[in-house]
Amino acid sequence: MSLDNNLDTLYRQVIMDHYKNPRNRGEITDGSLTVNMNNPTCGDRIQLQLKVEGGNVSDAKFSGEGCSISLSSASMMTQAVKGLPIEKALSLSEQFSKLVQGNDIDDEDLDFGDIEALQGVSKFPARIKCATLAWKALEKGLNEEKEETTE
Amino acid sequence: MNAKEIRELFPVLNQEVNGHPLVYLDSAATSQKPKQVIDVIEDYYKRYNSNVHRGVHTLGTLATDGYEGAREKIRSFIGAKSTEEIVFTRGTTTAINLVASSYGRANLGPGDEIVITPMEHHSNIIPWQQVAKATGATLKYIPLTADGRIELTDVEQTITDKTKIVAVMQVSNVLGSVNPVKEIAEIAHRHGAVILVDGAQSSPHMKVDVQDLDCDFFAFSGHKMCAPTGIGALYGKKSLLEKMEPVEFGGEMIDFVGDYESTWKELPWKFEGGTPIIAGAIGLGAAIDFLEDIGLDRIEEHEKAIANYALQRLDEVDGVDVYGPRERAGLVTFNCHDVHPHDVATVLDSEGVAVRAGHHCAQPLMRWLDVTATARASFYLYNTEEDVDAFVEALLKAKEYFGHVFR
Numbered sequence: 001m002s003l004d005n006n007l008d009t010l011y012r013q014v015i016m017d018h019y020k021n022p023r024n025r026g027e028i029t030d031g032s033l034t035v036n037m038n039n040p041t042c043g044d045r046i047q048l049q050l051k052v053e054g055g056n057v058s059d060a061k062f063s064g065e066g067c068s069i070s071l072s073s074a075s076m077m078t079q080a081v082k083g084l085p086i087e088k089a090l091s092l093s094e095q096f097s098k099l100v101q102g103n104d105i106d107d108e109d110l111d112f113g114d115i116e117a118l119q120g121v122s123k124f125p126a127r128i129k130c131a132t133l134a135w136k137a138l139e140k141g142l143n144e145e146k147e148e149t150t151e
Numbered sequence: 152m153n154a155k156e157i158r159e160l161f162p163v164l165n166q167e168v169n170g171h172p173l174v175y176l177d178s179a180a181t182s183q184k185p186k187q188v189i190d191v192i193e194d195y196y197k198r199y200n201s202n203v204h205r206g207v208h209t210l211g212t213l214a215t216d217g218y219e220g221a222r223e224k225i226r227s228f229i230g231a232k233s234t235e236e237i238v239f240t241r242g243t244t245t246a247i248n249l250v251a252s253s254y255g256r257a258n259l260g261p262g263d264e265i266v267i268t269p270m271e272h273h274s275n276i277i278p279w280q281q282v283a284k285a286t287g288a289t290l291k292y293i294p295l296t297a298d299g300r301i302e303l304t305d306v307e308q309t310i311t312d313k314t315k316i317v318a319v320m321q322v323s324n325v326l327g328s329v330n331p332v333k334e335i336a337e338i339a340h341r342h343g344a345v346i347l348v349d350g351a352q353s354s355p356h357m358k359v360d361v362q363d364l365d366c367d368f369f370a371f372s373g374h375k376m377c378a379p380t381g382i383g384a385l386y387g388k389k390s391l392l393e394k395m396e397p398v399e400f401g402g403e404m405i406d407f408v409g410d411y412e413s414t415w416k417e418l419p420w421k422f423e424g425g426t427p428i429i430a431g432a433i434g435l436g437a438a439i440d441f442l443e444d445i446g447l448d449r450i451e452e453h454e455k456a457i458a459n460y461a462l463q464r465l466d467e468v469d470g471v472d473v474y475g476p477r478e479r480a481g482l483v484t485f486n487c488h489d490v491h492p493h494d495v496a497t498v499l500d501s502e503g504v505a506v507r508a509g510h511h512c513a514q515p516l517m518r519w520l521d522v523t524a525t526a527r528a529s530f531y532l533y534n535t536e537e538d539v540d541a542f543v544e545a546l547l548k549a550k551e552y553f554g555h556v557f558r
Contacts, residue, residue: 043510
């Protein structure tokens with residue numbers, strides 16, 4: 001069904017699918033790093049857990065409460081970063097931030113997959129922070145991991 | 152004048168948003184401004200912009216008259232005894248912080264109690280948390296009833312002889328509850344405590360008389376009552392303000408500046424360091440003229456009727472939770488089952504309906520309600536039953552749009 005075209009650019013089918021059936025929702029019980037992040041403007045919160053082995057993100061799970069955009073973005077993000085080297089995951093996050101702000105993507109080779117559906121957020125500036133919440137948590141976690149390993 | 156005619160006086164309301172006539176239901180966040188107020192501010196900048204209380208020149212006198220004239224309008228608006236009791240501030244937040252930093256830090260110590268409620272706005276919680284930390288005083292909460300009201304028996308049980316300050320909002324920005332602040336003031340005084348009333352959500356919507364309430368401090372913001380942002384006021388009883396130290400020091404607030412020590416101007420100017428918010432104050436004066444011409448009692452009556460109508464219409468919608476007591480001021484906070492308030496607000500916005508979604512600067516209250524966020528439609532003198540109808544129509548669309556996802 002369609003309410004209006006404008007809304008449909010935000011609430012794409014694939015986004016609603018991730019909202020309804022979130023991937024990687026839950027907790028990692030062993031050897032993971034945990035990041036808690038709030039969206040202070042709306043009260044949404046997310047807990048992201050990452051497992052990093054040999055410089056690669058081997059597992060990612062999230063829990064928390066939020067709107068369709070923040071939860072589907074978290075679901076897609078955990079799916080996308082699994083198996084990626086830390087640097088590659090961070091670069092994906094950087095590009096994602098550009099995507100949802102309506103800026104050009106530098107890395108043409110990057111495969112966003114499902115995530116591309118969130119591009120519509122750029123037309124809804126009030127929702128950009130919803131889309132980037134989980135990614136900010138990812139960046140925080142991976143940067144902490146990097147600092148620890150270089151110390 | 153009916154609400155439709157009043158609406159015509161607000162230029163911003165005469166526009167389309169996302170292809171629909173704007174339905175502005177976010178006045179509890181900030182109200183719109185009538186042309187009359189915008190014109191007065193423009194006139195100030197075009198005709199007599201000047202600093203106050205210093206120049207001997209003509210424009211300086213006009214600006215000072217405008218600024219001090221606004222103070223007199225505020226005095227009369229809230230029923231204070233004298234303009235010495237009216238301090239201009241940036242808004243409610245600054246006013247409460249002034250009392251917390253000045254009166255609070257000077258008069259509280261270990262063992263003393265500050266009493267607030269779980270429905271307070273962050274601006275009437277965090278200043279007291281900070282004072283409690285700095286002085287060793289204890290912060291206590293008056294419990295709420297299940298429907299989000301304050302019962303006087305609970306007030307009696309919470310306030311003790313150790314209580315030095317009670318701080319409570321007159322109208323809740325989330326629940327719409329109208330709190331019995333006059334009765335709470337009486338209880339506070341019986342125990343030797345002072346009471347601060349947060350009037351941010353009451354002064355725009357109902358007649359306030361600080362002498363009748365017998366509150367010691369009353370804080371409110373201009374921008375929620377048709378005035379510009381960045382201006383508000385603190386009322387304080389003269390006997391208390393006289394003993395309080397300023398919290399901001401500099402130009403404008405001094406009597407004599409020595410090399411190592413200085414003395415302050417008399418009330419209320421000792422609390423107004425720096426060049427004041429002159430255009431804002433004059434705008435607030437104009438907003439008071441505007442509201443008083445229409446009549447605060449009429450405004451209150453109109454908003455209650457609109458809120459009642461909204462409650463009735465929402466009763467017809469399945470899967471909507473409304474928070475707060477039935478008897479309420481002009482706002483309705485709600486959640487739709489299975490649709491996050493952010494998503495509700497985005498769909499409503501696509502229909503031209505502006506509502507607030509989030510925690511409404513009341514995270515402790517959100518925890519009390521056991522929700523992370525809510526949506527809120529708030530009404531003012533320019534809202535009509537047609538606005539409520541457009542809101543409910545848009546809400547049904549949001550439910551339908553998201554309904555198919557979870558079916």
